[in-house]
Structure formats: structure tokens, C-alpha cells
Amino acid sequence: MQTASLEQRLDRLESIEEIRQLVAKYAISLDMRDLDAHVNLFAPDIRVGRERRGREHLKAWVDTTLRDQFTGTSHHLGQHLIEFTDPDHAVGVVYSKNEHETGPEWVIMQMLYWDDYERIDGRWYFRRRLPCYWYASDLNRPPIGDLKMRWPGREPYEGTFHDLFPSWQAFWGQRPDKEALPEVAAPAPLERFLVTLRRDTPAPRIRVR
Template identity: 80%
Template sequence: MPRETLDERIDRLESIEDIRQLAGKYSLSLDMRDLDAHVNLFAPDIRVGRDKVGRAHLKAWVDDTLRHQFTGTSHHLGQHIIEFADPDHAIGVVYSKNEHECGREWVLMQMLYWDDYERIDGRWFFRRRLPCYWYASDLNQQPVGDMKMRWPGREPYHGTFHEIFPSWQAFWAQRPDKDSLPEVAAPAPLEGFLKAMRRDAQPPKIRVR
């Protein structure tokens, strides 16, 4: 594999920082309800649902969601893993712990985003942002047990926090032999950690409630 040039390495570092800023801008613009700033973080031809395209449709969807579900929100970002398919396309995983004012209830949520990023005319945008939830529960209720997504006025349902990573199911299905050492797979390549964790599966598709 040819060694990267200095210019390529600098471009990669600048792109990583731009993408991290993109995730931070997403949270701030969403929490402050600046929907124009928010939807402009997405590619101009962003797909919305099955048959709609464009930022105007995304703005309408976000507006409706925020007005009918939450009074206030606060999104707190955690670790951010970014990997490049080529200089203008990347994927990423971002942890997020969020707070939501929902009428008389204060709902805490733990989740991660599976992201696809694209550089268009020199700027990085979200091509797709897939939220994967572990739990959502009132501040005074521990989210233990099954059906951890517990919103006011809705029936509890399963989140998808672990669903896109086959290792979760495989771990609990295994019964280790305590009399022998386990095998260890070879390390993933530099730009292949997330792909390896996905076991080379196709990009995840999860129906978002």
C-alpha cells in the first residue's frame, strides 16, 4: 500500500476535525431549534423517508417531531470514531447522552449515531444519520429490564443500540471453554475497525420510530 503524502495526511486530519465539528453543530442547532442551521448540515439532496428528497422536507420533519414530542433537549456527545472510504466519503460512530423535557417528565436517553459523511464542493455534510437507541426513561425510573425505550404516552419498545453489531449476540451465544485459551482475530486495518465490527455486513438499515 503506497504511503500517504504529507498533503494527504494533512487533508485527512483536517477532514476528521471538520466531521467532528459537524457532529457538534448538529447537537447545538437541534437543541437551540435553529432548523435552518440544522438541515444545512446535511447534503442538499438528503433523503427523507422513502420518497422525499431535500432539506425543506427534512426541516418539515424535524419541526413536526420537535413540536410534538419535546419542549427542550440537550445532546451531550461522547467518543467519535471516523473512518474514510476515500478522501470525500467517510463513516462514523458517535455516542450521545441526551436529556428531554417531555411535559411533566424528564427523559434521559443513551444512544449512538451511525453516520455517513460526504464532502461536497469542499465541505463535509451528513449523507445519512442513523440513531440507534439503548434506553429512554424518566429521570426517576431506572431503565432496567426489557423494552428500554419508555417515552411518556407510548408503549415501551426495543432500542437498536446493539443491533447493528453482531458481536453483541455472538458474545451471549458463546459458552467459553475455561480449559483453553480463546482464539484472537487479527487486528482490523487502520480504516477498517467499524467495518470489522460489523463483520463486513452491508450498511445498517434500521426502522427508526
């Protein structure tokens, strides 16, 4: 039993490192426009839109998106939380601060990804990446106020940065009694921190930028 437990713990540590490498590979392959390397980070039958599946469809979509919107990009990764649902499946949250050259403007962005990872034939892949944006704005125009998604040539709109987590709305929708100590909920169970934060919130609909 001790040996099996040690093997499981080692497998978990190796999986965490491989998933973190997966995320780093995503950023550099996208920024350097190696689309074959990029789409091979996803499960072979990755869903693309409502009706299409496969890396070929994903490559076609990424190619069109990059050529139509961006001259260059740079993705800077922040904190990365990973939790396992079983030995071959995990979820994660990754912060990303991005820069985009788009026409005459330099657009900066803050966002997070909600990821689903799957191990297939011994290797970890993206099963899904859900991008949730806080703001996108010209470098010289701070995104103060509402409608923080401000792409050149488009009407501003709200991002979905906070929509995965109901605590944001709850925080601003209530004012605690300053005369009484607040209640504190029990800590989230091990490997359930992210799921507890979600509180069964459905995934938001993401607008294509």
C-alpha cells in the first residue's frame, strides 16, 4: 500500500508539471504562429464550434482568427491552479496578461482561462479552454468603467472574467453588518477549491473577439 501511495503521489506531481508545460507551450506556439505545434496540444477529437471536431478544424479557425485580427501577440502567464477529478482528468485556472498588435493600435488584455485537461495514451492535452476576459483596451487608454472589452473597430462590451465565480456578484450585492463578526464557511475540501468557488455556476457564453 505504501508503494502504491508513493507511486500515485509521484504521478500527481509529474502530471502537474506536464500540465504546466502544456500551458506554457500553448502560449509560445500561439505567439510564434506554429499552428501545428499549437493544435497538437489539444485532444485529437477537440470540439471546434457546435458541429466540428478535430485538430484540422481547430487549425483552420486559429489561422483565420490570427490573420484577420492580429499582426503579433504575446501571452504572459500568471498563477496556475490545477485540481484533479481523477488520475486522467483535471481542471485548472490560468491568468494571462496579453499584448496584441492590431492595426494602428496596441491592445493590452487581462483574462483567465478555465481549462479541462485529459490524459490520453499517457500524455496530457487540453480537452477545453474557456477564455474569460476582464478588459481589452489600447495601451494609452486605461479601461476604466463599464464595457471594458474595447477592440478597435467594435462596439465595447462586457467580458466574462468574473462570471465563473458567483462570489463577485455576492460581494458587491451585500453590505455586512459592521457591528457583528461575519460567519466564515468551512474550508473547501482537498482538490475541490476551484469547484467550490464555481458553486455549480454554468459556463458563460464567450463572445469571439
